[in-house]
Amino acid sequence: MCMAKLRERRFVRSSPYVGVCPSSLRSGFFRMVTAKVWVLKKHFEGFPKTSDFDLKKIELPKLKDGELLLESVFLSVDPYMRAYSRRDMKEGDIMIGTQVASLTAYFGLLEVCKMKPGETVLVNAAAGAVGSVVGQLAKIGGCKVVGCAGSDDKVAYLKTLGFDEAFNYKTVSSLDEALRKASPDGYDCFFDNVGGEFASIAINQMKKYGRIAICGAISLYNDTVPQKGPYTQVPMIFKELQMEGFIVSRWNNRREEGVKALLKWVMEGKVKYHEQVTEGFENMPMAFIGMLKGENLGKAVVKV
Numbered sequence: 485m486c487m488a489k490l491r492e493r494r495f496v497r498s499s500p501y502v503g504v505c506p507s508s509l510r511s512g513f514f515r516m517v518t519a520k521v522w523v524l525k526k527h528f529e530g531f532p533k534t535s536d537f538d539l540k541k542i543e544l545p546k547l548k549d550g551e552l553l554l555e556s557v558f559l560s561v562d563p564y565m566r567a568y569s570r571r572d573m574k575e576g577d578i579m580i581g582t583q584v585a586s587l588t589a590y591f592g593l594l595e596v597c598k599m600k601p602g603e604t605v606l607v608n609a610a611a612g613a614v615g616s617v618v619g620q621l622a623k624i625g626g627c628k629v630v631g632c633a634g635s636d637d638k639v640a641y642l643k644t645l646g647f648d649e650a651f652n653y654k655t656v657s658s659l660d661e662a663l664r665k666a667s668p669d670g671y672d673c674f675f676d677n678v679g680g681e682f683a684s685i686a687i688n689q690m691k692k693y694g695r696i697a698i699c700g701a702i703s704l705y706n707d708t709v710p711q712k713g714p715y716t717q718v719p720m721i722f723k724e725l726q727m728e729g730f731i732v733s734r735w736n737n738r739r740e741e742g743v744k745a746l747l748k749w750v751m752e753g754k755v756k757y758h759e760q761v762t763e764g765f766e767n768m769p770m771a772f773i774g775m776l777k778g779e780n781l782g783k784a785v786v787k788v
């Protein structure tokens with residue numbers, strides 16, 4: 485997701501850079517633009533480091549017909565920043581790039597988990613952008629919601645959002661016990677943002693015919709060596725579970741429906757959100773790394 489201000493028509497460019505911020509416009513016939521860019525210097529080895537990125541200044545190529553120049557206002561610290569152009573825009577207009585966080589929760593819960601009123605929904609990374617919306621949508625849908633997150637403050641936040649049960653997965657003595665205590669009858673739906681060990685344990689506590697939406701696997705993204713079991717085939721068979729991975733863009737043709745529904749709930753106060761704002765384009769790698777470490781509450785964004 486990005487929010488950008490239209491500075492000049494005729495320029496919109498996908499680039500190999502992690503983040504681009506046009507910083508100055510030189511007047512004159514050719515209107516050359518310099519921009520600050522974060523360049524991925526080196527592919528991550530294990531957990532990303534600030535030294536993997538380089539901040540550079542570049543001169544952007546001249547605009548071509550049909551292109552727009554966008555100046556970033558807010559950037560998201562996840563890898564799917566996009567911009568789209570509209571012919572009827574004028575200088576100074578604000579454009580919103582692809583939004584995925586809340587739509588991911590909406591379509592994942594409705595279409596993959598197929599939640600029904602009265603069911604019990606489990607979500608991990610629950611205080612983050614996707615997870616916090618999953619929990620609130622499941623409440624709107626008449627479900628019991630169990631969430632877990634990585635700090636006591638985040639757990640307290642989940643309670644303010646209406647989660648029925650919440651726990652700190654980093655401090656519980658047994659994840660298995662914590663999940664059982666939160667829902668002794670097990671789980672109908674599991675919205676998995678984390679994968680790995682958490683998912684293996686949770687899958688054992690699914691109810692018969694439970695549905696598991698594999699949204700993300702953040703506990704695995706920075707592994708240099710693939711993690712091994714415990715393996716989940718046996719509970720999958722005997723509980724007759726359905727597990728489905730998904731990418732939110734599957735429902736691009738229903739974005740308007742999702743955005744309208746979510747906006748209505750936000751306006752009605754039924755869906756609350758929090759933004760973790762890092763100030764300054766220069767701090768983008770730190771914001772990204774901080775998000776991976778769990779320093780964000782809600783959606784992590786950078787105010788350029």
Ligand SMILES: NC(=O)C1=CN([C@@H]2O[C@H](COP(=O)(O)OP(=O)(O)OC[C@H]3O[C@@H](n4cnc5c(N)ncnc54)[C@H](OP(=O)(O)O)[C@@H]3O)[C@@H](O)[C@H]2O)C=CC1
Pocket residue numbers: 562584585588609610611612613614615632633634635638677678698699700701702703704730731732733775776777778779780782783784
């Ligand atoms: N399938 C799709 O179309 C999409 C998938 N995603 C996925 O959804 C998930 C959530 O994304 P998003 O909401 O943007 O990010 P979040 O805002 O949830 O931020 C990431 C959070 O993950 C938690 N986390 C990090 N490492 C671990 C770990 N080892 N174990 C458990 N929790 C961990 C941290 O919270 P804590 O303090 O609780 O540990 C951190 O705050 C990601 O896996 C992402 O890849 C996102 C968008 C679209």
Ligand SMILES: C/C=C/C(C)=O
Pocket residue numbers: 564584699700701731732
């Ligand atoms: C579109 C985003 C995908 C993941 C897995 O984060």
